[in-house]
Amino acid sequence: MSPDRTARRVVAAALGLAGAVTVAAAPAQAADSDLTSRYVALGDSFTAGPLIPDQYGDPVFCLRSRKNYPNVVARALGVADFQDASCSGATTEHMTDPQELPLGTENDPQFDALTEDTTLVTLGVGGNDLGFGEILLTCVGLSAIDPTGDPCRTYYTDGDGGDRLADRLDETGAEVAEVLAGIRERSPDATVAVVGYLQILPESQGCWPVVPIAEEDVAYLDRTQTRLNETLAKEAANADAVFVDVFERGHDVCSARDDKWVEGIFPTKPAAPVHPNETGMAEAGARVVEALGGAAPAPLV
Template sequence: MRRRRSTGLLAAITAAAALATAPAAGAATAFQNYVALGDSYTAGPLIPWQRADPAGCLRSTGNYPALLAIKLGVRSYVDGSCSGADTTHLTAPQRLAIGYHPPQFNALRPETDLVTIGIGGNDFNLFGRIVDTCPGLRKLDPNGSPCREHFAVDGIDTLKLATSKIEGNLRVAFQTVRAYAPRAKVLAIGYPRIAPETGYCPSVLPFADGDYAWLNSVEQALNGAIAAAAAAGGASYVDTWSPSLGHDACAGDAAWINGKRLRSYAAPYHPFAAGMHGISGVVYDHLRRGE
């Protein structure tokens, strides 16, 4: 009799544990064949543990697609993301330090039923121009907006102008997915915020004070371009900007994004593991709501 009670108790505990770890029921768990595409904000450079297929893509086993695949309990999962990718690398090979990464759309199949695409920030070297230029200009006018002024030509912000061209590239990309995976739900993943809504942290994010608001406006323009392209191309936009409030590079232990410092576990100006966990949750909730 005592043994039966113990067996019953063990069965109850096992069942409870299974329920606690199983994905929640609903629309989010309906997907079986998931493919993730994107740039370094998807791939997760330096976040443990890095994959070697190929190593030049700096792709993590702990990025948000890997975490999302676990949450969804999918049958198959392919991560085609690669650091440094722009929208041309969705349909053309990407040259790496050694060899090439194949076109990311090659990962798609007719049976693919979920695709996430997080890309656009490398088109026209948008992010690269910001992080390569702005820290060096801070010393010229620490309290002003020297980087915003640097990229203004005849009163036009050339980086924001570039986002309108990125929208066109993304619109074609989202429409083209259908040729590879005609029945897939396609999610266009936006970029989380790098700079805080208010305040400064020059030791972490070495921009001039006035350029913090400008950086936010450029990111918002890019996310707006992604959202507009998604709407035109039959994809669903996932907003990571709003949920990342309070998780910017200045947020200390709450940060999703690394600042200027190269770390063994995070590239400069790129997501931490915490950021990948946060974004995976945002995407999963988006799917759970059926959006």
């Protein structure tokens, strides 16, 4: 089997399971509120932590880890009642609708975990609305025909300046805005923190064929993800929520094993391909706590 085909099968298997700068200053209500009474975590696989030991919770195919950033936050803050509703593969739709999972199982709408007495909500969603899985599979496949060019950017754009991924970003922003409004309706007194996505790719070049994204496509996809985080920050500000920016260069899929916060297509630490590892989750959790005005736990070395 060719290396390209092997890589595509590994990516497809992982995505079938997972569906898969600075910390923004917290609004005043975060520092003044009791965050520890009841904490609900909402989100997708970058929140749940697929294949990071130890996996826990029901349904099992949500692939939640006890070392995901919500658990880091709950432990650091000493939360009395913690509900991790995150589920790998979730989109904004699954905040209000059930999410179908393998073997006929499903995850309840994540909003079911919200109550009027919830004091803290974290939200990590939008990547699957943008199409993380589809984009990765498409770009991995196209890289085989032009590893030094930009076949993926060409696929998603046209000669008139159109960009389908940019259009999706606008749609994703509107969907996240609806989610934030829904959280406020159900948990009116909660502090809400929107958590950005750990950066997946470097700014340029990449590391083909270890991570088979064509050289000139790396910058295009990195800019797209950066714009996703900017979109999340904008919607958080509009909703008077905290935005937690976990952006930091040097920890992407092409970094050395000990520096990675996001694993590559062939993971070097226990985690799903192209998903955060334990170190990345610890760093994200520390930044959430810091953004909320608490003493951040020491990052893993």
